[in-house]
Amino acid sequence: MIGAILVTVLAAIVAVILIYTIRHYTFTINRLVGQHRQPYVDIGVADWPEVVVLVPAHNEAKVIGGMLDALLEQDYPPDRLTIVPINDRSTDATAAIVDRYAAAHPGRIAPFHRTDGVGGKAAALRDAAANFGGQVHLVFDADYLPGQSLVKQLVAPFFDPEVGAVMGRVVPHNVSRSLLTRLLDLERAGGYQVDQQARMNLRLVPQYGGTVGGVRRAAVEAVGGWSADTLAEDTDMTYRLVLAGWEIVYQNRSECYEEVPENWPTRIRQIMRWTQGHNQSLWRYWWPLLKRPGHLRPGLVLDGLLLLGVFAVGPLLLVGWGVAIALFFMGVIPLHGFVALLGITAYGTLGNFAAFFEVATAARLDGTLGRIRILPFLAFGFLVSLVSVSRATLAQIFLPRPRQPRQWDKTERYRGDNGAAPKVHQ
Amino acid sequence: MSQTTTFLLVLLGTVAWFLLPLLPAIRELLWPTDIAPLRVADRDAANVALFAQGFRTYLHRQLEFLPTDTPEESVGVLPDRTPYVRGRRLPDSLLDEARLEGGLDRLVVLTGPATLAGGETFLRELYASRGFAGGPRGVYRAVLGDAGITLGPGTLVLRWVHARSDLLVGNGSLLSGRASADQAIRLGGEVGFDRLGARTIIVAGGASLPDLPAPVPEPFIVPETGSRVVGDHLRVEGDLHVPRNAVLTGNLVVTGKVAMGPGAHLVGSLKAHQEIELGDGARIDGAVVSRTTVTSAFRVAMGGPVVAEQEIRLGPGNTVGLQHRPTSLAARRIELGIGTTIHGLITASEGGVTTKLPE
Numbered sequence: 205m206i207g208a209i210l211v212t213v214l215a216a217i218v219a220v221i222l223i224y225t226i227r228h229y230t231f232t233i234n235r236l237v238g239q240h241r242q243p244y245v246d247i248g249v250a251d252w253p254e255v256v257v258l259v260p261a262h263n264e265a266k267v268i269g270g271m272l273d274a275l276l277e278q279d280y281p282p283d284r285l286t287i288v289p290i291n292d293r294s295t296d297a298t299a300a301i302v303d304r305y306a307a308a309h310p311g312r313i314a315p316f317h318r319t320d321g322v323g324g325k326a327a328a329l330r331d332a333a334a335n336f337g338g339q340v341h342l343v344f345d346a347d348y349l350p351g352q353s354l355v356k357q358l359v360a361p362f363f364d365p366e367v368g369a370v371m372g373r374v375v376p377h378n379v380s381r382s383l384l385t386r387l388l389d390l391e392r393a394g395g396y397q398v399d400q401q402a403r404m405n406l407r408l409v410p411q412y413g414g415t416v417g418g419v420r421r422a423a424v425e426a427v428g429g430w431s432a433d434t435l436a437e438d439t440d441m442t443y444r445l446v447l448a449g450w451e452i453v454y455q456n457r458s459e460c461y462e463e464v465p466e467n468w469p470t471r472i473r474q475i476m477r478w479t480q481g482h483n484q485s486l487w488r489y490w491w492p493l494l495k496r497p498g499h500l501r502p503g504l505v506l507d508g509l510l511l512l513g514v515f516a517v518g519p520l521l522l523v524g525w526g527v528a529i530a531l532f533f534m535g536v537i538p539l540h541g542f543v544a545l546l547g548i549t550a551y552g553t554l555g556n557f558a559a560f561f562e563v564a565t566a567a568r569l570d571g572t573l574g575r576i577r578i579l580p581f582l583a584f585g586f587l588v589s590l591v592s593v594s595r596a597t598l599a600q601i602f603l604p605r606p607r608q609p610r611q612w613d614k615t616e617r618y619r620g621d622n623g624a625a626p627k628v629h630q
Numbered sequence: 631m632s633q634t635t636t637f638l639l640v641l642l643g644t645v646a647w648f649l650l651p652l653l654p655a656i657r658e659l660l661w662p663t664d665i666a667p668l669r670v671a672d673r674d675a676a677n678v679a680l681f682a683q684g685f686r687t688y689l690h691r692q693l694e695f696l697p698t699d700t701p702e703e704s705v706g707v708l709p710d711r712t713p714y715v716r717g718r719r720l721p722d723s724l725l726d727e728a729r730l731e732g733g734l735d736r737l738v739v740l741t742g743p744a745t746l747a748g749g750e751t752f753l754r755e756l757y758a759s760r761g762f763a764g765g766p767r768g769v770y771r772a773v774l775g776d777a778g779i780t781l782g783p784g785t786l787v788l789r790w791v792h793a794r795s796d797l798l799v800g801n802g803s804l805l806s807g808r809a810s811a812d813q814a815i816r817l818g819g820e821v822g823f824d825r826l827g828a829r830t831i832i833v834a835g836g837a838s839l840p841d842l843p844a845p846v847p848e849p850f851i852v853p854e855t856g857s858r859v860v861g862d863h864l865r866v867e868g869d870l871h872v873p874r875n876a877v878l879t880g881n882l883v884v885t886g887k888v889a890m891g892p893g894a895h896l897v898g899s900l901k902a903h904q905e906i907e908l909g910d911g912a913r914i915d916g917a918v919v920s921r922t923t924v925t926s927a928f929r930v931a932m933g934g935p936v937v938a939e940q941e942i943r944l945g946p947g948n949t950v951g952l953q954h955r956p957t958s959l960a961a962r963r964i965e966l967g968i969g970t971t972i973h974g975l976i977t978a979s980e981g982g983v984t985t986k987l988p989e
Contacts, residue, residue, distance in 0.1 A: 248958055389667075
């Protein structure tokens with residue numbers, strides 16, 4: 205009896221993993237042979253709308269100066285661009301740096317200082333966004349280094365009245381710092397160059413990632429504004445917009461440098477935060493999505509559900525391995541095919557946040573064939589991710605967070621203390 | 631051989647076998663060959679005159695470093711070993727070379743106004759500091775003019791052309807790559823292009839086009855059935871036909887086809903998941919976006935940008951953008967009717983063409 209139940213459980217898990225395998229292979233094949241869809245990339249001249257760039261910052265003294273410098277150098281019409289650094293209760297020099305920039309650039313930088321209220325990026329965004337107009341709100345993390353044309357590139361899709369959010373591509377600039385940064389560079393390439401772009405090509409659900417992108421203000425207001433009670437305000441916004449009938453656009457050419465974690469403890473904390481935020485969205489939106497509002501295509505709903513479930517697959521895989529081992533010792537032999545399938549597809553499909561073959565494909569598309577040699581080391585990162593995601597999920601299920609104001613759970617910064625941007629390619 | 635030794639040898643062999651595929655990884659880890667941040671695409675994307683600006687900088691730098699005793703009229707090599715010729719006009723011997731099958735393999739710097747007879751091939755860039763007029767069937771790698779540039783019928787430009795004032799392009803020419811002007815580009819009939827950028831881009835033949843009578847506006851409300859307000863736009867499920875002379879205000883998203891009747895006017899932007907067809911004299915003040923094609927009839931005006939994921943076909947006398955509000959027109963394939971005027975940037979990733987002029 206127990207054996208039969210375990211066999212059923214394992215079969216279900218293998219089926220789920222297989223679905224994700226098919227999904228990732230579909231994306232990879234699309235990127236290798238499909239048509240690259242980037243309809244708005246050639247809007248280079250236009251009557252540009254008023255834009256507000258929001259930069260949430262909590263203790264970002266090391267990086268905020270570099271970010272503001274980069275934004276001041278944008279080739280966007282200055283009278284239509286308002287830069288809003290959101291200083292959310294920083295205890296370091298962030299507030300002073302922001303005020304110094306505002307004084308030096310009157311009319312261009314409008315700091316927003318938060319001293320109370322709910323903590324965290326989502327709440328900071330919600331409060332700041334409500335205080336500024338503009339048709340488009342772009343959001344950058346404070347450690348990002350946008351190139352001169354990035355604001356224009358990210359704003360261009362909003363001429364399409366159906367577009368509610370736009371996401372650009374994240375490119376690590378501190379690649380050479382450690383094995384981890386090199387692995388994250390590969391992982392980001394697979395995730396954006398293949399996964400996100402394929403979803404764009406196939407008109408599925410590119411994810412608004414919240415770090416280099418933007419939203420239409422009218423769209424955000426129409427779906428109720430930013431949620432302050434989530435750890436992943438970007439995923440939350442993605443699904444609310446999709447459910448309401450807005451389109452999310454991914455622009456592979458809108459590239460922006462970021463600083464990735466340089467040590468494993470920081471990385472693990474980051475993964476766990478992402479997991480809990482994403483899982484929040486899973487609980488909130490799987491049923492509304494499954495009910496499928498009339499304007500959503502079945503393919504879009506399926507992709508949306510699978511995207512919601514990506515962080516649930518890790519724990520599921522661990523359960524699958526546990527069940528397979530249990531069955532082995534119970535002497536239920538006929539499952540060896542299942543187990544082999546589970547092992548192989550798990551390795552090939554999940555990777556960390558991009559499947560290994562997606563990473564390899566991204567390296568080919570980017571023309572960075574040297575760095576692909578370290579791909580085997582991603583297996584280590586895969587195991588770290590698997591355990592971290594599972595830990596975060598279990599903690600979320602069995603140790604509900606106490607009802608207390610959310611706090612910033614920040615990723616460590618590594619740049620120099622003067623906040624100046626490092627030299628990067630343009 | 632003892633059992634322990636055998637065991638260790640087998641173990642060693644197994645580990646070595648396992649590590650074999652990791653050798654490239656370990657090598658790359660210890661002696662990195664590809665560790666720089668990925669180069670991001672940035673400024674080149676929107677600036678249609680980027681190559682011309684780069685060439686200008688390059689040329690000035692090279693000419694600066696020529697020996698001080700180099701005469702104004704000279705033939706030689708630049709400091710980077712590029713062969714060049716400089717002068718008020720091209721020497722006859724080099725003109726003859728340009729008309730031979732292989733073409734002239736020298737960078738050309740013209741310091742006086744120049745008019746060519748036609749049939750020349752320039753394998754390197756040509757820079758003209760005064761007015762330049764090419765003859766029929768000229769072939770140019772790239773042309774930079776500090777004044778106006780006229781390209782004769784049947785001209786082929788391989789990479790880019792940029793004029794500081796106007797650029798005139800003869801019938802049947804092909805402008806591969808980028809063509810730009812600080813003032814206006816005037817295109818003849820059957821001119822092929824990839825990217826064009828100027829304050830005003832005009833296709834010849836407009837003078838012969840008649841005017842349309844002014845439409846009598848009639849308010850129009852989209853039927854409530856099958857439509858709903860989403861944020862700042864109205865979403866229409868299915869096709870939408872806008873009657874003749876109808877006036878709508880607001881942004882529209884249509885999941886099917888859109889047909890705007892003659893004289894219809896949308897005060898806002900339009901997006902359609904399928905084809906957009908605009909009748910004679912139709913007007914859209916904002917952006918026009920289609921997942922397939924945009925086809926316009928006679929004297930249609932669009933504020934822009936105009937984007938179609940497949941094709942844009944503009945009829946005669948269309949206008950896109952305004953002189954003081956330039957915009958972008960982008961699709962895989964673009965066809966521009968006679969007398970069409972576009973202010974800003976045109977990108978046809980698989981090629982565009984102007985229609986044939988009437989006899």
